[in-house]
Amino acid sequence: MLLLVVALFSGVALWAQEDSRYTQYMTQTVALLDTARAGATFARASNTFERIAANAPNEWLPAYYHAYCQMMLALDKMESGKPEECGAHLEKAQESLTSAAALSANNSEILALQAYVYQGRLWGDPMTNGPIYAPKAQQVLQEAMRIDPANPRPHYLMGQQLLFTPEFYGGGGKAALPWLEKAEALFESAQPASALHPRWGKGANAYMLSRARS
């Protein structure tokens, strides 16, 4: 009897330990993202999220964050003038995002990031990919806003997309401004569901806002 109790107890303890390791690793790595600037930080975080995702196959957040890090790495390649190297990161981001979406359907955050990945497809070859991915991204963003109207990220991403869309396609600073302003207000009032839930985008939105106003 005693043995059974001990066995049960240690089983629960092991499970609790697994759970606390998940929380501990996630908390540390998500916090890392708040200050991450360099590609190397995102690469390290991406590796950690990949490991967490492998051990917590029922959680959508590790896969989501892995996709986000890959997206940041693609952005890093884009900004350092190597758009042809974005593709591999975007593929990887899409792969993780697809597994996240399979774990959590109709998720405003996942849809917002999906739109970001679509936007990333434009970087390499806007003339070719624009007609395909720009409408796709807008469609997904509208869906993300419909599910959670208080989510600032779809608004920020919509503003960002319009900012970089030529004026004759309906883009430009003037078209982007209301979206970015709305996003700013939503970022102010945003209450992430937990310390592990997405909270990125505020700084980038502020930057886009300054560009849209100039």
Add this chain to the structure above:
Amino acid sequence: MLIWGSLMGLNAQTTLNGRVTDEAGEALIGANIYLKDTYDGASSEGEGRFVFESYESGWQLLAVSMLGYQTLELPVELKGGELPLGELKLRAAANELEAVVITAGAFEAGDAKKTTVLNSLDIVTTAGALADIASAMNTLPGAQRVGESGQLFVRGGAAGETRAFIDGMYVQNPFSSTAPNLPARGRFSPFLFKGMLFSTGGYSAEYGQALSSALILNSVDLAPETVTGVSLMTVGGGLSHTHRWENHSVAATFDYSNLGPYLRLAPQFLRWEQAPQTLSGQLMGRHKTSATGMVKWQAQGSRSAFAVESPLPEEVTRSEIFHLQNDYVFASASYREVLGDRWTVFGGIGYSYNCDTLSQRFNLRTRAHALQGKAVVQYAPVAALSLKTGLEWLGQTYRERYADPEGTDYQNRLPERYSAWFTEAEWTLDSKTAARGGLRIEHSRLLGAWNAAPRLSVARKTGAHSQVAMAWGRFFQTPAFGQLRYGADLDFERADHYVLNYQYERNRRIFRVEGYHKPYRALVSHPANEPWLADNSGRGYARGLDVFFRDSKSVKYADFWVSYSFLDTERLYLDFPEASRPGFASAHNVSVVGKRWFPALTSTIGFTYAFASRRWYDDPNTPAFNDGRSKPYHDLSLNASYLTHLGRHFTIVHLSVSNVLGLYQEFGYRFSTAPGPDGRFSSVAIRPTAPRFFFIGLFVSIGRQVTITPDEALDQ
């Protein structure tokens, strides 16, 4: 508590360290090193070094993964203390970005693949091509400028040696019907396709009945959005509507063209009795049946007619009205599904009908029906190997009726039942080498003959951005109905391809050079004016060198490419008394295409310069055969596209002019079939229909979102 303590504490901490490098020993930073099924791991940092701790014990699987490399797994034993792992070498993965692809003989054009040479936008923005797929492909090396035809002549092959396939289905009559020496246009818009593969030799065993070239077109999937299009052109107008649902899209297109007003304004060399008019309609559906399954169907029909003064064959200096009416139907449906990780199935059916009614002193009506089916199964037991096998069946009936005032009334009917089986294996040996081998077996009931056509291609990377490829294959084609109609007992015509290719591609610049040798055997040959004595004793060869360079990088917003083709060819075929260069072939062909996007003007401006050296023709007034030489051909075409909006609707204005410089252009000479009273055969130069061609078009897309605001988005 003792037991609990033992659970947590007995496992001593092990510190793993090491260094990750590539095959050449260069440090890899950012690799993910971890013990499988645990949280323990680290990223490689400076000099590729890593270190991490683990409380696991015993044998564990260590994995090292990095983007662009194959994941390395090795068992390690954790016993506490230090565990130095030394240098861990990763092998480059055969990832898609830099994967070896079989390039010999193929020009990929598409939006999906990364190894594209041209995409559908390129085809539309190429000056002089007027959004015609074949005309744009004519700016690639291997294609010959044959201005009076408008079709694709590839590497010393006649127009009939190039076949078009849509979603794997053979397309009968892909070009509009015209009078002799009036250029045809392709019947299919480049916007219908997401991928185009222009193969100038050595292509896959999946495609047959083309001695020289296959134009493989893959149609678009679900339409991206609901949109209505209106077009207004100098030569007509059109309406289209596309509706998109979640998993379905349906598009309907209606076009009417009438060159009448244009022909009255622009100077013409020809006298048109009735301007070319075309009425056409198309319906197209796409249905996503699952995450990987897709049903595609389309049907199109058209009627066109014109009447023009055209030289009489027996006396070319006299002209009489040549009238032509064409009716055309093409319909196809296909289904593709991926089953599990390894199987892909495809099934398709198609029907086409073409009827030409022409008259000029004589009346000739030809009608061709074709019904076809195709089934393909693809199996990939491992990622590096893909096996494909398929069956094809094609039933064609060709009917003609000829009547002239001299009392000839001749009717003919030729039924063909063609079947083929093919199988192919594609194998990626390692990250540097890929090979594809296949076999195609065909049977023609009309010929009562079989053939077996083996194909092989190999590609090997020679550096990070370069590769060499070779292709070899045997290709068969049933002689054209025009030759079979006389009842001679004929067999398949045959060509063998030997292709060697080098390609360097980096940073949106591509350079490729390809040499080829193509012997022809069993060509249809017959004594002059006695086609019923035809046999397969003809032969010939084509060999040459194709060079292509494209740079989309050096000048911002600009893109240009240069193609050069050298061709040496001779053949003994049809009524040739001796082996000689056929009339459509020219030894040197050059195309220079340039375009630039001007953001401030929201416009693209482009030019195409084309050159073809002299073509040969036979002057029956001289004793030597085929000693006539046409003048070299030059053309400079310009185009401009202006992107704007009409109200809130996205709009493109397109302008295009061919032969801007007004150069004299001729393609050869046409001789009377009978001598005149002086015993000489009279002749006329074969020339374009007009000194220049102008085109102005306005294309409006209604429903394409131009601007939305946050409030509007919430309303939706």
